[in-house]
Amino acid sequence: MVPVLEEKARVEGRLRRSRRSERLRALFRETRLDSSSFVAPVFVREGVGKVEPIDAMPGVNRYSVDRLPNYVGRLTESGVNSVLLFGVPSAKDEMGTQAYSPSGVVPKAIHEVKKRFPDLLVMADVCLCEYTSHGHCGVVQNGTVDNDTTLALLARAAAEYAKAGADVVAPSAMMDGQVGSIRSALENSGHADTLVMGYSAKYASSFYGPFREAAYSAPSFGDRRTYQMDGANSREAMREIEADIREGADIVMVKPALAYLDVLSRARSRFDLPIAAYNVSGEYSMVKAAAAKGWIDEKMAALEILTSIRRAGADVIITYFAEQAANWLREP
Ligand code: PBG
Numbered sequence: 001m002v003p004v005l006e007e008k009a010r011v012e013g014r015l016r017r018s019r020r021s022e023r024l025r026a027l028f029r030e031t032r033l034d035s036s037s038f039v040a041p042v043f044v045r046e047g048v049g050k051v052e053p054i055d056a057m058p059g060v061n062r063y064s065v066d067r068l069p070n071y072v073g074r075l076t077e078s079g080v081n082s083v084l085l086f087g088v089p090s091a092k093d094e095m096g097t098q099a100y101s102p103s104g105v106v107p108k109a110i111h112e113v114k115k116r117f118p119d120l121l122v123m124a125d126v127c128l129c130e131y132t133s134h135g136h137c138g139v140v141q142n143g144t145v146d147n148d149t150t151l152a153l154l155a156r157a158a159a160e161y162a163k164a165g166a167d168v169v170a171p172s173a174m175m176d177g178q179v180g181s182i183r184s185a186l187e188n189s190g191h192a193d194t195l196v197m198g199y200s201a202k203y204a205s206s207f208y209g210p211f212r213e214a215a216y217s218a219p220s221f222g223d224r225r226t227y228q229m230d231g232a233n234s235r236e237a238m239r240e241i242e243a244d245i246r247e248g249a250d251i252v253m254v255k256p257a258l259a260y261l262d263v264l265s266r267a268r269s270r271f272d273l274p275i276a277a278y279n280v281s282g283e284y285s286m287v288k289a290a291a292a293k294g295w296i297d298e299k300m301a302a303l304e305i306l307t308s309i310r311r312a313g314a315d316v317i318i319t320y321f322a323e324q325a326a327n328w329l330r331e332p
Contacts, residue, residue: 035079035326056210096128107164123168155185162191180247197251198244201237204228207282268313276316
């Protein structure tokens with residue numbers, strides 16, 4: 001009697017042969033992580049001498065501007081050379097004034113880090129939700145978020161951040177036309193070289209929970225489903241991305257990453273410009289919480305997740321694991 005497996009293996013090969021040693025596995029590895037594709041989100045607050053831990057995001061802090069250089073220095077030592085700044089203002093109002101004030105916390109932070117780290121790639125999130133008293137991403141009129149009034153304010157914010165020295169501005173408000181109005185504001189204010197990264201396919205997601213605690217930006221009424229995308233839709237994501245490309249985006253994004261890897265992969269096969277994926281706060285905190293309970297291995301889980309995001313097609317990975325992962329990758 002001929003053993004069935006031997007016959008099959010002679011013809012089709014034994015796939016396990018190439019997994020026999022780490023040398024072979026390394027040789028055949030299709031996807032590699034590299035800290036040059038990581039972007040670290042950073043929360044900047046008002047005040048002096050503040051490094052304030054965020055309960056829902058172990059290991060992540062809010063920094064006052066004077067304490068930023070120390071932290072950014074640590075990031076660059078680990079091999080992370082890109083940051084995405086989020087402002088946590090001390091005062092909020094109906095119109096989100098602090099988002100586009102030249103003396104706001106984000107322009108101050110950009111100045112400071114660019115002065116100390118000229119080679120650092122500085123990206124700035126452009127949205128109103130951290131700055132509005134009601135927590136919505138735009139101006140509220142008659143109970144709804146008004147698209148076109150918001151556009152002008154987002155454009156002002158983006159121009160301020162560019163003026164302060166940001167390399168990339170990243171509109172995340174999900175207003176229609178936000179990339180286009182920011183692109184023209186940049187051209188008209190002498191910042192033609194500033195890149196725009198559109199949060200193109202940004203879904204209304206429960207995974208933003210910890211971020212909203214970090215930025216005190218949970219909406220005080222309603223939710224974000226009239227502007228952020230419905231999680232069931234993938235074709236619509238392609239339309240959002242197409243619109244951002246037409247409006248002049250240099251980078252497009254899929255967010256969150258993990259529950260939307262299919263969307264990322266679909267975007268990758270369809271579009272040729274750089275694609276970013278945002279490994280969001282809830283995705284980070286879930287790993288941290290399970291690891292703290294001893295239920296999963298934090299390093300293995302985090303690297304597996306980051307690899308999956310890369311494998312699905314992301315060029316740029318925005319992740320709260322950036323520093324840790326960069327250090328893990330340097331371990332022998
Ligand atoms: C601002 C913004 C949010 C995130 C990035 N930019 C919050 C939101 O839309 O509620 C979430 C990031 C994260 O969860 O890590 N609009």
